[in-house]
Amino acid sequence: MSQWVVVLAGGVGSRFWPVSTPAQPKQLLPLVTDAPLLKDALDRLAPMVPAARTLVLTNAALVPAVRELAPQLPAENVIAEPRPAGTAAALAWAAHEIVRRDGRDAVMISVHADWAVGDPEEFRATLSRAADAAVGFSSLVTVGIVPTRADTGFGYIEPGAPVDASTRRVARFVEKPSRARAEQMWQRGFLWNSGIFVWRAGDFLDEVRALTPEVSVALAAVEAGSSSLEGFFGGVQTPVSVDVGVLERSGRVLVVPGDFGWDDIGTWGALRRVRAADPAGNAMSGRVHALEAGGNVVHADAGTVVLYGVHDLVVVVRDGLVLVTTVDRSADLKTLLDSLPPELRDR
Numbered sequence: 001m002s003q004w005v006v007v008l009a010g011g012v013g014s015r016f017w018p019v020s021t022p023a024q025p026k027q028l029l030p031l032v033t034d035a036p037l038l039k040d041a042l043d044r045l046a047p048m049v050p051a052a053r054t055l056v057l058t059n060a061a062l063v064p065a066v067r068e069l070a071p072q073l074p075a076e077n078v079i080a081e082p083r084p085a086g087t088a089a090a091l092a093w094a095a096h097e098i099v100r101r102d103g104r105d106a107v108m109i110s111v112h113a114d115w116a117v118g119d120p121e122e123f124r125a126t127l128s129r130a131a132d133a134a135v136g137f138s139s140l141v142t143v144g145i146v147p148t149r150a151d152t153g154f155g156y157i158e159p160g161a162p163v164d165a166s167t168r169r170v171a172r173f174v175e176k177p178s179r180a181r182a183e184q185m186w187q188r189g190f191l192w193n194s195g196i197f198v199w200r201a202g203d204f205l206d207e208v209r210a211l212t213p214e215v216s217v218a219l220a221a222v223e224a225g226s227s228s229l230e231g232f233f234g235g236v237q238t239p240v241s242v243d244v245g246v247l248e249r250s251g252r253v254l255v256v257p258g259d260f261g262w263d264d265i266g267t268w269g270a271l272r273r274v275r276a277a278d279p280a281g282n283a284m285s286g287r288v289h290a291l292e293a294g295g296n297v298v299h300a301d302a303g304t305v306v307l308y309g310v311h312d313l314v315v316v317v318r319d320g321l322v323l324v325t326t327v328d329r330s331a332d333l334k335t336l337l338d339s340l341p342p343e344l345r346d347r
Helices: 036-046 061-071 087-102 120-136 179-187 201-211 214-223 230-233 268-275 328-340
Strands: 003-010 054-059 076-082 108-112 114-117 138-147 156-164 167-174 191-200 253-258 262-263 283-291 297-308 312-320 321-326
Touching: 003 036, 003 076, 003 087, 003 138, 036 054, 036 108, 036 114, 036 120, 054 061, 076 087, 076 167, 076 230, 076 253, 087 108, 087 201, 087 230, 108 120, 108 201, 120 138, 120 156, 120 253, 138 156, 138 201, 156 179, 156 191, 156 253, 179 253, 191 201, 191 253, 191 262, 201 214, 214 230, 262 268, 268 283, 268 312, 268 321, 268 328, 321 328
Parallel strands: 003 054, 003 108, 054 076, 138 253, 283 297, 297 312
Antiparallel strands: 108 191, 114 262, 138 191, 156 167, 167 253, 312 321
């Protein structure tokens, strides 16, 4: 089968303030390895799909930086979204492009740029199983991550009836739960909703036309030849996620479980799970000295950070600015940013 990869690389990553900025958001930063997250994502998929069949969707302002980071991609494969219109619209445009270039039976693998994956080989093997299911059952397939904890930061998937040894129907999607509900779902075998999707491009567009009026009118204009990239995104009536706009409305959704050390790099605190740590569990980047300190996340672009007798802190140093919070509160940096004067927040 002909396979394509679509990498969603928009957004500004405000929860990684003050390091992540609109000009250099988190997907362009080396937060897990020595390479930027986007480069890690592309390198992870390169053994599976060539650069000629890899699309990156990003903000218009980031196109030059993405092209510099990934010179192996054809220029036309870095697609600038004229405005945010939700992941349903972004993936519909990508599917339209794939159909235009390679036909409706081409398989489309959609991932995000800001993940950590501990076992890339198993990651690719899982994607291959999902692609087989997408083609064999003419379905939209999502990869559900086997949970390692009851995490309230992720949505969940309830697996339904099996269709083969490794694939099940999706009984339902569940939004981010309370702690007690997350514990219950973990024990009952629910999966994390990763945002990894695999389908034939034509099958996905069929579902968008039938189920997603927020996008289908703009899609029809493009397919009729009367609209462009700008016209399509401008014609999207209401921004909607692909989960809400397509998957939760479709009866053709299957789930393949995945267990390959996946994590969503959504907050400073998440780095404690994915960065190499010292024996006390400190995940540190830069010059750091820690004594009787554990479970801390430190990111120092300059200077030296000394920790003594503290636990579960996040310390970020950049350009003379120091952020100190807790691992738990690092998930709520928006509250802090909203309280800061613009000259400090936007420096």
